[in-house]
Every structure is written in structure tokens, then in C-alpha cells.
Amino acid sequence: xxxxxxxxxxxxxxxxxxxxxxxxxxxxxxxxxxxxxxxxxxxxxxxxxxxxxxxxxxxxxxxxxxxxxxxxxxxxxxxxxxxxxxxxxxxxxxxxxxxxxxxxxxxxxxxxxxxxxxxxxxxxxxxxxxxxxxxxxxxxxxxxxxxxxxxxxxxxxxxxxxxxxxxxxxxxxxxxxxxxxxxxxxxxxxxxxxxxxxxxxxxxxxxxxxxxxxxxxxxxxxxxxxxxxxxxxxxxxxxxxxxxxxxxxxxxxxxxxxxxxxxxxxxxxxxxxxxxxxxxxxxxxxxxxxxxxxxxxxxxxxxxxxxxxxxxxxxxxx
Numbered sequence: 001x002x003x004x005x006x007x008x009x010x011x012x013x014x015x016x017x018x019x020x021x022x023x024x025x026x027x028x029x030x031x032x033x034x035x036x037x038x039x040x041x042x043x044x045x046x047x048x049x050x051x052x053x054x055x056x057x058x059x060x061x062x063x064x065x066x067x068x069x070x071x072x073x074x075x076x077x078x079x080x081x082x083x084x085x086x087x088x089x090x091x092x093x094x095x096x097x098x099x100x101x102x103x104x105x106x107x108x109x110x111x112x113x114x115x116x117x118x119x120x121x122x123x124x125x126x127x128x129x130x131x132x133x134x135x136x137x138x139x140x141x142x143x144x145x146x147x148x149x150x151x152x153x154x155x156x157x158x159x160x161x162x163x164x165x166x167x168x169x170x171x172x173x174x175x176x177x178x179x180x181x182x183x184x185x186x187x188x189x190x191x192x193x194x195x196x197x198x199x200x201x202x203x204x205x206x207x208x209x210x211x212x213x214x215x216x217x218x219x220x221x222x223x224x225x226x227x228x229x230x231x232x233x234x235x236x237x238x239x240x241x242x243x244x245x246x247x248x249x250x251x252x253x254x255x256x257x258x259x260x261x262x263x264x265x266x267x268x269x270x271x272x273x274x275x276x277x278x279x280x281x282x283x284x285x286x287x288x289x290x291x292x293x294x295x296x297x298x299x300x301x302x303x304x305x306x307x308x309x310x311x312x313x314x315x316x317x318x
């Protein structure tokens with residue numbers, strides 16, 4: 001039993017490490033809004049999270065899962081959104097200005113629309129609603145077609161990919177991040193398929209060239225706006241880089257272990273790092289990077305102290 005628990009802990013440890021590396025990449029990409037650090041991180045960071053979610057996914061009862069996602073993850077989303085509206089109003093008011101949302105009740109419509117209407121310190125709020133609805137859709141399909149390598153998915157996955165590109169070319173308007181749901185669905189499937197396939201030796205030959213191409217030669221991604229770079233190629237590079245990070249998280253052991261704490265706090269860092277960057281933009285970028293990582297990490301530990309804050313902000317009812 002002890003050995004089984006240790007093996008399970010090790011499995012979860014690499015997941016936290018991979019999340020930690022991913023969230024650091026997200027922060028770097030927002031601290032450096034242009035240049036090589038921005039391009040490198042934007043070539044893979046958001047696909048990594050969708051792939052990892054798919055890799056860990058197990059089909060659940062459709063209605064209960066949808067309810068759980070909407071209620072608990074939706075509660076967390078609304079709580080952080082309300083918190084940041086209040087913080088932005090206080091900070092901008094102390095400077096003699098006005099918060100981003102200051103025309104009430106008209107601004108309630110912008111907040112409810114979310115997605116492409118949320119910018120500045122709220123710019124990352126597209127991600128969680130997109131993930132919620134993509135996971136609900138994926139779960140409903142997986143309940144009907146549980147084998148991600150089955151024939152049905154070889155029709156569904158390319159269809160989702162085609163719809164993603166068509167919508168991305170047609171518009172960048174995205175209520176609640178829903179524009180990105182078809183691509184998120186494809187990546188969830190790709191992660192689940194990887195879990196079934198497992199690591200193969202040939203991947204060590206195929207993935208590095210694809211990753212290098214994605215990092216240095218192909219256009220980067222802007223998933224929020226439905227911009228997926230060069231069709232198929234940029235996303236293939238993103239998937240390759242993400243899979244290599246997953247493998248490095250397995251192999252890294254103690255060297256990469258510090259990333260696991262950031263991985264466990266990745267949801268809070270996702271919500272809060274951009275406000276830290278926004279309000280401390282006058283500092284040198286290395287300082288902003290450190291503070292945009294550490295401050296949300298400390299907030300995560302504070303939220304973990306009580307059951308009400310875990311429930312409301314972290315979406316953990318128990």
C-alpha cells in the first residue's frame with residue numbers, strides 16, 4: 001500500500017511540475033509583451049494546459065459533471081472577477097482616476113460578456129470559461145465514445161480543428177472565451193489520446209524538431225483571439241513543446257520540484273498575475289516577473305487556510 005501511494009504521489013508530482021512550468025511561461029509571456037520571451041512562450045503555453053487537462057481526464061456522469069463545472073469553477077471565476085473589479089476601482093481611485101469598469105449598470109453587460117470584452121488586468125479571464133465549456137462538451141462526447149483512439153474521434157477531432165480555424169479566421173469576438181472552445185476540444189482529445197498511447201521512443205526523434213520549429217520559426221499563437229498561427233504547423237509545434245515539457249517533468253525529479261508549488265497554485269496565478277503586472281508596470285521586468293509569480297502564490301496559500309475561501313475562490317467544495 002505504501003508503495004502504491006508513493007507511486008500515485010509521484011504521478012501527481014509531475015503534473016504539478018508541468019503546470020508550474022506552464023504558468024511561469026504564461027507570466028513571462030505577459031511581462032514581456034513583445035520580443036523573444038513573448039514569442040517563445042506564446043508558441044505553446046495555453047495549449048499545454050488544455051493538453052494536460054485532457055491527459056488527466058476521465059469520463060464522468062454528464063449532468064453531474066456539467067453542474068459541478070458550472071457551479072464551482074463558475075463560482076471561482078465570478079469571485080476573482082468581482083475581487084479584481086473592486087481592487088481596480090480602489091487602486092485607480094487612489095490615483096485620482098477611474099476604474100476600468102465605472103459606468104454602471106452598463107458595464108455589467110461587458111462583465112457578463114467576458115472573453116474579448118475583458119482586457120487590461122482582466123485579459124486572462126477568457127481561459128477558465130473556455131476550459132469549463134470545452135470540458136463539459138468533451139465529457140459528453142467521451143461518455144458516448146470513451147476510446148479517444150476509436151473511429152468516432154477520428155471524425156470529431158478533425159471537425160473540431162476545422163471549426164476552430166474557420167471561426168478564428170472569421171472573427172475575434174469571443175463571449176466567455178467560447179471562440180476557442182473548438183480548439184480546446186481538439187487539444188483535450190489530443191491529451192486523452194496521448195494518455196492511451198503513452199510515451200514512445202520515436203517521439204524523442206519527432207518532437208524536438210517540431211518544437212524548435214514552433215518556438216523559433218513558426219508564428220506564435222493567440223488562442224484568446226482565435227489566432228492559431230500557421231494552420232496545423234504552429235499547433236503541432238505547440239503540442240510537441242508541451243509533450244517534451246511533460247516528459248521533462250517526469251524525468252526532472254528534484255531539479256524541477258520547485259515548480260510543483262507553482263503548479264498547485266496555477267489557477268490563482270492565472271487570475272492574478274496580470275493585475276500585478278498591470279499595476280507594477282513601472283518596475284524593471286525581472287522584478288515584475290518575480291512579484292507576479294510570488295504575490296499570487298502567497299494569495300493561494302492564504303485562500304487555502306479556510307474552507308469558505310477554498311470553496312469560493314478555489315472551487316473546492318470539500
